[in-house]
Structure formats: structure tokens, C-alpha cells
Amino acid sequence: MLLELRNVSKVFGGVRALQSVSFDVAPGEVLCLAGENGCGKSTLIKIISGVYRPEPGAEMLFDGKPMEGLTPGMARSLGIQVIWQDLALFPEMTVAENIAFERNLGGRPRLVDYGAMRKVAAEMLARLGVGIDLDTPVRELSIAQRQIVAICRALIAETRLVFMDEPTASLSQSETDALLTIVRRLSADGIAVVFVSHRLAEVLEVCSRVTVLRDGRYVGTFPTKGMTQTRLTELMTGQTFDQDVRAADRTANPVVLEVEGLTRRGDYQDISLTVRRGEVVGITGRLGAGRTELALSLFGMTRPDAGTIKLNGQPLRLRSNRDAIDAGIAYVSEDRLSLGLVQPQSIADNTVIPVLDRVLGPARLLSERKKSTLVGEWIRRLAVKIGRPEDAVNTLSGGNQQRIVLAKWLATEPKVLILDSPTVGVDVGARAGIFAIVHKLAEEGMAILLISDEIPEVYFNCDRILHMRDGRLIDEYLPGAVPMGRIESQVHA
Amino acid sequence: MVVIALMCLFLALTTDTFFTLVNLFDLLNISAVNVIFAAGLLVVLIAGGIDISFAVAASVVQYLTALTVDHLGGGNWAVGFLVAGFFGFALGAINATLIWRFRIISIVVTIATFNLFFGALMFFTQGVSIYDLPNWWLDRIILFEFDTANGFAELTLPVAVMAAVVFATWLLIRRTTLGRQLYAMGDNMEGARRIGINIAGMHYLAYGWMGIMAGIAGLMQAHYAQEVVPNAMYGRELEVLAAVVLGGARLGGGRGTLLGAILGVMLVAITQNGLNLLGVSPYAFKMIVGAVILVAITLSGSGVGNLLAGAMGRDKRRAVAR
Numbered sequence: 150m151l152l153e154l155r156n157v158s159k160v161f162g163g164v165r166a167l168q169s170v171s172f173d174v175a176p177g178e179v180l181c182l183a184g185e186n187g188c189g190k191s192t193l194i195k196i197i198s199g200v201y202r203p204e205p206g207a208e209m210l211f212d213g214k215p216m217e218g219l220t221p222g223m224a225r226s227l228g229i230q231v232i233w234q235d236l237a238l239f240p241e242m243t244v245a246e247n248i249a250f251e252r253n254l255g256g257r258p259r260l261v262d263y264g265a266m267r268k269v270a271a272e273m274l275a276r277l278g279v280g281i282d283l284d285t286p287v288r289e290l291s292i293a294q295r296q297i298v299a300i301c302r303a304l305i306a307e308t309r310l311v312f313m314d315e316p317t318a319s320l321s322q323s324e325t326d327a328l329l330t331i332v333r334r335l336s337a338d339g340i341a342v343v344f345v346s347h348r349l350a351e352v353l354e355v356c357s358r359v360t361v362l363r364d365g366r367y368v369g370t371f372p373t374k375g376m377t378q379t380r381l382t383e384l385m386t387g388q389t390f391d392q393d394v395r396a397a398d399r400t401a402n403p404v405v406l407e408v409e410g411l412t413r414r415g416d417y418q419d420i421s422l423t424v425r426r427g428e429v430v431g432i433t434g435r436l437g438a439g440r441t442e443l444a445l446s447l448f449g450m451t452r453p454d455a456g457t458i459k460l461n462g463q464p465l466r467l468r469s470n471r472d473a474i475d476a477g478i479a480y481v482s483e484d485r486l487s488l489g490l491v492q493p494q495s496i497a498d499n500t501v502i503p504v505l506d507r508v509l510g511p512a513r514l515l516s517e518r519k520k521s522t523l524v525g526e527w528i529r530r531l532a533v534k535i536g537r538p539e540d541a542v543n544t545l546s547g548g549n550q551q552r553i554v555l556a557k558w559l560a561t562e563p564k565v566l567i568l569d570s571p572t573v574g575v576d577v578g579a580r581a582g583i584f585a586i587v588h589k590l591a592e593e594g595m596a597i598l599l600i601s602d603e604i605p606e607v608y609f610n611c612d613r614i615l616h617m618r619d620g621r622l623i624d625e626y627l628p629g630a631v632p633m634g635r636i637e638s639q640v641h642a
Numbered sequence: 643m644v645v646i647a648l649m650c651l652f653l654a655l656t657t658d659t660f661f662t663l664v665n666l667f668d669l670l671n672i673s674a675v676n677v678i679f680a681a682g683l684l685v686v687l688i689a690g691g692i693d694i695s696f697a698v699a700a701s702v703v704q705y706l707t708a709l710t711v712d713h714l715g716g717g718n719w720a721v722g723f724l725v726a727g728f729f730g731f732a733l734g735a736i737n738a739t740l741i742w743r744f745r746i747i748s749i750v751v752t753i754a755t756f757n758l759f760f761g762a763l764m765f766f767t768q769g770v771s772i773y774d775l776p777n778w779w780l781d782r783i784i785l786f787e788f789d790t791a792n793g794f795a796e797l798t799l800p801v802a803v804m805a806a807v808v809f810a811t812w813l814l815i816r817r818t819t820l821g822r823q824l825y826a827m828g829d830n831m832e833g834a835r836r837i838g839i840n841i842a843g844m845h846y847l848a849y850g851w852m853g854i855m856a857g858i859a860g861l862m863q864a865h866y867a868q869e870v871v872p873n874a875m876y877g878r879e880l881e882v883l884a885a886v887v888l889g890g891a892r893l894g895g896g897r898g899t900l901l902g903a904i905l906g907v908m909l910v911a912i913t914q915n916g917l918n919l920l921g922v923s924p925y926a927f928k929m930i931v932g933a934v935i936l937v938a939i940t941l942s943g944s945g946v947g948n949l950l951a952g953a954m955g956r957d958k959r960r961a962v963a964r
Contacts (some may be wrong), residue, residue, distance in 0.1 A: 200836075222838050237833035241896040246822065253822040254838060260817050363922045 150198070151176045151310060151341055152229075155208040159192050159201060159366060166192045167203075177339040179332060181352040181373070184362035185385050190345050193362070194312050199224040228309035232299045232316065240288035245270040247287050248301040267507055273301040277331050281529040292437070293324040300331060310341045317346060324527070329355050350378065350641070363387050378634070382605075385617055395429065395588065396457050396612045402426040404462075405596035406478075406565045408447070411456030415569045416442035420456070424565065424596040430605030431599045431626065433640055434617035440600045441483055444567050445478040447598075448480035449473035458586060460564065472612040474503055479558035481551075483569040483600075490542050490554060497524045497538035504560045527556035531586055551583055559590070566590065569600045604640060608633045616640060649916065657919040662796040665915070673911040674800035678893045679833060679882045680889075680903040681811040682855025687886060688815060688896025689848035690828035691741065691748035695756040696852055697878035700860030702759050707861065708772050711779075719776050721818075726857035733759065734853020735846060738908040742845040754881070763872050780812040780868055781860075799864040809857060812900050814851070823835045828895025850959060885910050885935050886933050909938060 152174040159167040166187045174180050176350060177361030185192050195201045199219040203209070209216045238247050246253075248270035253261065266482075267283050274281060279297050287295060296316055302370055303311055313332075317325045332342050332355055346352050352359060353373050361368040361384045366385055402425040411420040417439035425429045432440050445451045447458060454537075458465045460476055467473050473480070490499050501508050501520050508523060510516030525537050533552040535545065542553060558566065568587070572580045587610060591597055601607050606629045607614050616624040616639060626636050679696060686693045707726045711717035714735040717725070733755075740751040746768030783799040815821035827834040827844050835841055864870045889906030911932045917927055 211752045221836060226840065234838070236834050237830065239829040239833060239896070242822075242825065248824065250822075250837060253819040253826070258818055258820040261819055261822055 150174065150210075151212065153208075153210040153213075154197070154328055155211070157193070157196060157207040158204040159189075159196060160204060165365050167196075168366045168367075170362065170365075172197075173339050173370075174343060176309070176343055177336055177602065178358065178567050179336050179342045179344060179356045179380075181346045181356035181359040183359050183381065184368075187346060188361060188362045188385070189365040192365075194231055194314060194343075194345065198229055198312070201249055210354045215277055218430070221544065223304060227305050229312075230290070230303035230308045231311070231312040231574070232296070232303050232314065234314040234316075238287050238295060238299060238302075241286055243284050243286055243441065244281055244290070244298055245283040247298050248273055249305060250302065251305050269305065270301065273304060275602070276304075277301065279327075279331075279382065280399045290531035293320050293328075296320070296328065297331075310343070311335065311344045312345065314345045315352060316344070324640075325351060329640055338491055341454055344388060350638075353381070361385055362387055362639070371456050373533065394609055396628040396630075399425050399428045402428060405460065406447075406598070407457075407459040407462075408461075409457045411443070411446065411453050411458065413442065413451060413453045415620075416446075416451070417617075420621065422615060424598055426581060426594050426596055427591050428592050429597045429611045429615070431601065431611035431614040433601060433604060433607050433614060434635075435640065436602060439620035440617055441569055442620075444480060444569050444598070444600055446565060447473070447565075448478055450480075473563055474563075477562070478567065479503075479561050479563035479565070481554050481558055481565045481569060481571060483573065490550060490557075492543040495539045495544055496528075496533075496535055496545070496553055497521065497543050500524045500538075503557060507560075517521055523560060524556075527560055531556050531559075532582070548580070552586070555586065557585070563595065565596045565598065567600070570602070571599070572603070572606060580606075602640075604637045605632060608636065646905060646912065649748075649909070649912055650918070653912070653916040653919065654715075657916070660916065660919055661790045663790050664792045665784075665919075667795045667797050669803050669908070669911055669915055670804075671796070671798050671866075672759055674798075675806040675859050675866065676878070676882055676885065677804045677904055678800075678859040678862065678909070679878065680886050680907050681807050681900065682852035682859075682892055683882055683886050684889075684898050684900060684903045685811065685815060685824065685851045685855075686848045687891040687893065688750075688828050688895060688898045689824045689844060690831060691845075691848060692752065692883075692893065693737065693849065693852050694749065694752040694879050694883075695733075695737060695759055696752075696856040697875040697882070698756055698763065699730065699853065700784065700856040700863065701870075701872055701875050702733065702763050703857040704860040704864050705727045705763065705767060705772070707857075708775060708864075708870055711776055716778075720781060722861055723858065725863045727854045730853035730855070730857025730860070731850045732849070733856070737853075738845040738849035741792065741849070742842050760873075767872050768913065769872055771872070773868075775864065779865060782865075787795050796864075800866055803858060803862055807855060808900060808933040811851075811855075815900070820844075820847060825896055828897075829953065830896070854899050857860070877917045881910065882907070887889040888935055889939055893908065893916050909934070 150173045152172070153370065154170065154172040156169045157172070157401040158169050170189070170193060170464070172193065182190050182193070192201065196203050199221040209219070216223070227547070238249070245267045249266040250270070252266055258506045270283055274297070277300065281290070281294050281297060287298060290298065316328060320328065329351060329533065332344065335342055344352065344356060352415055353376060356373050358370055359373055359376065359381065360370040361381070363385060405426050406425045408423070409421045414420050420443055422430065431442070434440055446453045449470045449472050449612055458467065460478070465472070469475070469546070480531070491502070497520060501523060502621070504523070505515065508516055508519040508521065521538065528535060528538065531552045533556065534551050535549065538552060545553065571583055587597060587599070599607060599611055611628060614628060614636065615622050626637065659859055661666055682696060685695060703726050707722060710725045711721060716719065737748070737752055737755055740746055740755070741748050743896065751943055753782055784796050784863045785799065785802055786797040788795045803900070815824065823834070823839045826837070827839055829840065860875070863875060867874060885906035886903045887893060887906070888900030888909060889904070890901070891903060913931050917930060922930070
């Protein structure tokens with residue numbers, strides 16, 4: 150075995166991110182590390198690459214030799230490379246310099262040999278059989294091209310083990326195929342590749358074995374031969390999918406949100422949709438399909454070039470998100486941690502931010518009493534597990550933070566709720582709780598737009614699913630009437 | 643670029659003295675100190691930081707250098723550069739230590755050290771200027787001299803120093819591995835850390851280089867002004883910062899060129915020079931320079947045709963900021 154781990158655990162502030170996990174990789178093999186968001190995949194990679202230290206008691210061998218006090222530098226010198234999801238490239242620099250940046254490091258300072266850099270970079274691109282202009286700044290490349298650049302950089306060193314963290318998340322099918330070809334080439338060269346992904350079809354196609362983690366625990370390592378997508382899903386989620394779809398015909402309900410011909414150049418084109426009272430409408434599609442851009446316009450943060458938005462039949466002119474909030478539209482953003490919450494502030498303060506004008510006392514100053522009544526009500530209704538409302542939000546778990554974000558927007562008493570990827574970073578157990586809240590809100594008559602790239606999520610929680618690609622709505626599916634697998638293959642096609 | 647060209651054309655047409663060798667050389671002589679500052683500041687901006695304290699640091703260096711060479715019994719230019727460079731580096735290293743070691747953001751640190759340096763200087767000198775500098779420091783050195791129809795056109799020592807400093811900085815940031823690591827750190831700090839760049843060393847390099855430049859600029863400013871006055875350079879920091887940003891350096895780090903920084907400084911100098919030649923009231927200078935900077939940044943940031951798109955882009959950034 151190239152890499153052998155036993156009994157690896159990691160605790161973050163009382164939360165067990167990993168619990169005595171085992172993991173091993175053979176030389177030159179393509180292995181998949183599978184699991185849902187928040188299962189501990191990234192934590193494990195960070196331990197192997199020296200970013201985090203495991204808890205005492207862990208046993209980690211590379212080439213049969215123990216790796217102790219591992220640092221990122223040591224991991225690299227052993228030949229362990231990680232291609233992070235955020236890629237860690239230098240956007241202002243050229244492709245050549247990004248690939249060959251290693252030449253700028255180490256030893257004594259010396260003059261830069263741009264010629265040699267270009268040569269190395271060109272060779273590496275040729276080895277992968279890709280053509281990218283060497284002098285383009287990386288910021289001008291597509292995500293797929295950046296990925297290639299990151300792979301090239303990882304291979305410059307004497308690499309023996311490469312981790313690819315969700316490399317296909319934002320790639321089209323043809324780009325994914327190109328990437329998989331590269332992965333096979335690396336494997337043929339004797340470089341082991343650990344592929345982290347939750348897109349199951351490609352996993353089964355390219356990997357020889359799959360290691361499954363669930364909620365920070367090691368579920369097992371299985372050969373991909375004979376493994377089916379359904380079985381793998383069960384292993385990852387720990388539940389058999391006998392879940393019922395929610396979908397129901399709600400055409401009798403009055404239309405709450407009506408969008409017609411909405412267009413914003415470069416972001417989305419000619420979007421028409423309706424959401425009725427009590428209806429949950431899902432929007433799915435790949436990253437970069439324009440889902441979030443559309444949501445931002447519905448929330449008044451960006452202005453569409455053309456088209457209309459009507460709420461309860463009344464045309465809306467949204468000049469800012471304040472207008473949207475006043476009209477009764479709430480938006481729970483994709484990146485809750487940086488955009489949705491003011492992390493160091495208290496739970497109570499976070500909850501009342503959008504409705505400060507409702508907690509004013511005499512003389513228009515903030516009333517602590519009104520504030521705590523409001524906060525208490527929402528914490529109870531959403532069953533948030535908190536210490537005291539005065540505690541800082543960053544003391545809460547992902548799932549509870551998400552509830553606070555929800556509480557914050559629900560306090561505005563919206564008619565339309567837009568949820569953008571509400572379960573990113575929320576562990577499996579807490580997801581069900583969040584969707585229970587979503588269903589309850591719909592029962593109470595709220596119109597809900599649910600944006601997610603996780604097909605099962607929209608499949609089991611929406612009445613209708615809209616499929617967005619390249620800024621356009623291209624299809625509509627009724628869960629139950631269409632099998633989930635078909636929607637998955639459509640979206641990832 | 644375009645703005646400078648237009649302004650030069652305008653001034654060449656409206657005044658009969660702008661487009662002469664005398665005036666051109668004058669511009670260079672006047673701008674030399676600011677260009678030296680700009681070279682240092684550019685390095686800090688590229689590395690993703692900012693420095694507000696360099697101009698008063700230069701004043702501190704002037705005093706320390708004057709005292710030191712006096713103590714050494716006179717000294718000469720070589721000693722002067724060495725001593726000024728050393729003190730400049732030391733002050734820069736203070737900033738670097740605070741920023742890196744204590745993880746305080748650079749603008750906060752350098753505003754604090756700006757006050758600290760200036761306050762200490764005023765306290766210890768009681769605001770007293772030094773006029774009896776050694777002769778080597780005060781004697782004007784003329785490199786080139788031409789007798790033209792409009793009078794003597796001279797290039798003086800600060801211009802030569804400026805040229806040397808610009809070349810050295812160019813070498814550092816474009817041609818050495820250290821310079822590329824500086825760009826990388828400014829471009830993506832986390833990425834730089836993960837690839838194994840010595841982040842601490844880079845901080846000392848950037849702020850130390852800025853410090854050395856400030857020391858040299860201080861030496862030149864005293865040479866030019868023929869005296870050392872504690873508040874002589876108070877306020878330069880924003881002028882130079884505006885000029886460097888005008889020249890395309892990004893406040894977030896990772897982007898910026900020397901040519902841009904020099905053109906930025908020259909634009910400000912040409913504007914002032916032109917206003918002088920046009921006979922505009924000196925009281926209006928600051929106002930007009932400010933307006934020129936705004937216009938130039940707007941034009942260079944987006945291009946005239948893209949202004950509309952730029953306004954839309956702003957919406958998006960605002961959206962992200964929430």
C-alpha cells in the first residue's frame with residue numbers, strides 16, 4: 150500500500166468531524182472517496198496533506214513509513230498533492246507561471262527563467278494532451294481550464310498521490326470526460342489518484358474502489374465492480390430511498406410569484422415561471438447555470454434588462470433588496486457562512502437584522518424587550534438548539550446556523566421564500582429538519598423557490614422541478630412522474 | 643496613459659513653456675522623490691498590503707541619518723545611503739512585524755505607526771529643523787546641463803537615484819523569484835501559503851523594501867530642499883498612494899506595474915506643473931488634482947465604452963458584499 154491510515158479522528162470544538170477512520174490507497178490506483186457534504190471528506194484530505202493534525206492515537210503510513218508531525222511542506226515532499234476545490238491558483242498570473250510556480254520557490258533567491266517556465270508548462274500541458282495558451286492570465290480561463298492548470302501544477306513535482314476535491318462539480322459532460330481521460334493517464338503513469346465526488350456515475354466509471362464516509366465515520370471500502378448507484382447512495386446516506394415525493398398538483402392555488410421573460414445579459418435569458426401559494430418549486434442545474442443570478446434579481450440585488458416580476462398580480466419594480474423585503478420576498482443565500490450571518494454577533498442580533506424597524510420602542514430606539522420576544526418566538530418555531538440568544542452565531546453547528554438564517558428571513562414575514570442551496574455544509578441528519586420546516590412553511594401558504602444542484606434534494610422536496618442550463622429554463626419535471634435517475638442524467642448531460 | 647497624453651497635448655498647445663527641455667527636466671527633478679516612494683509603495687501593494695507611514699518614516703530617517711553622520715564625523719554619500727537605507731529598513735521591519743506577527747491588517751498598523759513615527763519625531767525634535775547638514779549632502783550635483791533658448795536645462799542627482807531605484811525595483815518584482823512570490827502572495831494569500839511561500843519573509847521583504855525606498859527618498863528630499871524639516875513630507879503618503887493606484891496597482895494586491903506607478907506620479911506632477919504654467923491660483927491645485935485623479939481612475943478602470951457595464955458590475959459586487 151502507498152498510503153495506510155488507521156484510527157484517524159478529528160474533533161473541532163467538541164464536534165467530531167472524523168471518528169477513527171481507516172483509509173488506504175494502492176500505488177497507481179484510482180480510488181473514490183465518497184460521502185455526502187459534511188461527512189468529513191475534506192477533513193480527511195486536510196489531515197493527509199498536513200493542514201490539520203489528527204487526534205492522538207492515529208496511525209498514518211506512507212510507503213510503510215510513519216508520517217509524524219506532518220506539515221504541508223512535508224506532505225508535498227513525499228509526493229502528496231491536493232487539487233483543492235478552490236484551486237489555490239494565482240488569478241493575475243499567466244498559465245505558464247501558475248503551472249511552473251514551483252520554480253519560483255525554495256533555495257536562494259535567483260533570477261526568474263521565464264523561458265524554462267514556459268517550456269516546463271508546455272510539456273506538462275502536452276503530456277495531458279490539452280491546449281491552453283501559456284500567456285493568458287488564469288483569471289480569464291474557464292473553470293474547466295483552471296482545473297487543468299491546477300492538475301498540471303500538481304504534477305510538476307515528483308507526485309505519487311493526487312487528491313482531487315470535487316473536480317467535476319462545475320464541469321459539463323465533455324469537460325468531465327476530458328478530465329477522466331487525464332485521470333486514467335495519470336493512473337497509467339503509476340500516480341495514484343483519489344477522486345472526491347458525489348456524482349456517482351463518474352465515480353463508478355473511473356474508480357476501482359470506493360471508500361465511503363458517513364457523518365465522520367468509516368462505512369467501508371468496496372470494489373466498484375458490481376456496485377450500483379442505488380447501493381452507493383444507500384451507503385452514503387445510510388437510508389434506503391423509500392422516501393415519498395412531496396409533489397402534488399397545486400394549480401388550484403392562486404399564483405403568488407409570476408416571472409415573465411426575465412433577462413439579464415450574460416446571466417440568464419428569457420426566464421418565465423410561476424410559484425403558487427403553498428407550492429415548492431425547485432430550480433436545478435449545474436453550477437454556473439445562472440440559478441443564483443436569477444435569485445439575486447428576484448431579490449432586487451441586480452437589475453434585469455428585460456421582463457416582469459409580479460407578486461400577487463401586482464408588477465414589482467425592485468430597485469434594491471430593501472424593496473424586495475418590503476414587498477415580501479426573502480432570500481436565503483447560498484453562502485450562508487459569509488453572506489447570510491454576521492458570525493461574531495449574537496444569535497439574537499442576527500435574527501432581527503432585516504426587521505430592525507419592527508423592534509423599535511418609544512423614541513424609535515431599539516427595544517430589547519420586543520427583540521427578545523421576536524427572537525424567542527422564532528427559535529421556538531424552528532426548534533433551534535442554542536445556549537442563549539446572546540451567544541455568538543459561530544458557536545452553532547451548520548444545521549442550526551442555517552435555521553438562524555431562516556429565522557432571520559422568516560421574521561420579515563415573507564410571501565415568497567427563495568432558498569439557495571440550503572443544505573450546503575449541513576450534515577445529513579440536520580437536512581431532514583430543515584426540509585420539515587420548508588414543508589411546514591408551504592403548508593402555511595408560503596410560496597417557496599428552492600435552488601439546489603443536489604437532485605435528490607429537489608426531487609423529494611418540491612412540487613415541480615425546473616431545469617436551468619446556460620441561463621435558460623430548458624425543462625420542467627414532476628417528481629414521481631419522472632424517475633430521479635432520468636433527471637440526474639439530463640442535468641449532468 | 644491616454645489622460646497623460648491628452649493633458650500633455652493640451653498643455654503644449656496652451657502654454658509656450660510646457661513643451662521645453664527646461665520644463666521637462668524640471669518635472670523629473672521635482673518628481674524624483676515621489677517616484678522613489680512610489681517604487682517602494684508599489685512593492686507593498688503588489689504583496690497585498692498598504693503603507694500609510696512611509697512619508698513620515700522618511701522624515702524620521704532624515705533626522706536619524708543627520709544625527710548619525712554627524713556622530714560619524716561627516717560621512718559621504720555612500721555612508722548616507724547606507725545609514726538611510728538601514729534606518730528605513732528598520733522602520734519598515736516594525737510594520738512588517740506588527741502586520742505578520744500580530745495579524746493586524748496593514749492599513750490599521752501603518753496608520754498607527756504613521757502617528758507613532760510622526761508624534762515621536764515632533765516630540766524629540768520639538769519641531770526644530772536642521773539646516774547645518776554636511777556639505778556633501780547639500781551640494782547640488784548636476785548630471786547634465788544644456789543651455790537652451792528658455793534657460794538652463796538641468797538633470798540633478800535625485801533623477802539618477804530615481805533611475806537606479808526604479809531599475810532595482812523592476813529587477814526585484816519582474817525578474818527575481820522573490821518578486822514573483824510577492825505577486826503570488828498578493829494575488830492569493832491562501833494559495834501562496836499552501837504552495838509553501840515563506841509568508842513572514844515576504845512581509846519583511848515588502849515593507850523592508852518600502853522602508854529602504856523611504857530612507858533614500860528622505861535623503862533626496864533633504865538634498866533637494868537643502869534642509870531637514872520634521873513635517874516636510876507629512877501628507878505625501880496619500881499623494882503617492884493615489885498616484886500608484888492611478889497607475890493600475892490593485893489595492894487588493896497581485897497587480898501593478900512600475901511603468902504605471904511612474905506614469906501615475908507623472909500625471910499628478912504634470913497637472914500641478916500645468917496649472918502653474920497656466921497661472922491658476924495655487925489654492926485650486928489640490929481640488930483640481932483630486933478631480934484629475936478621479937477622472938483618470940474612472941477612465942482607466944473601465945474604459946469609456948465600458949462605463950455602463952462598470953456601473954452594472956458595481957451592483958453585482960454590492961450584492962456579493964451582502
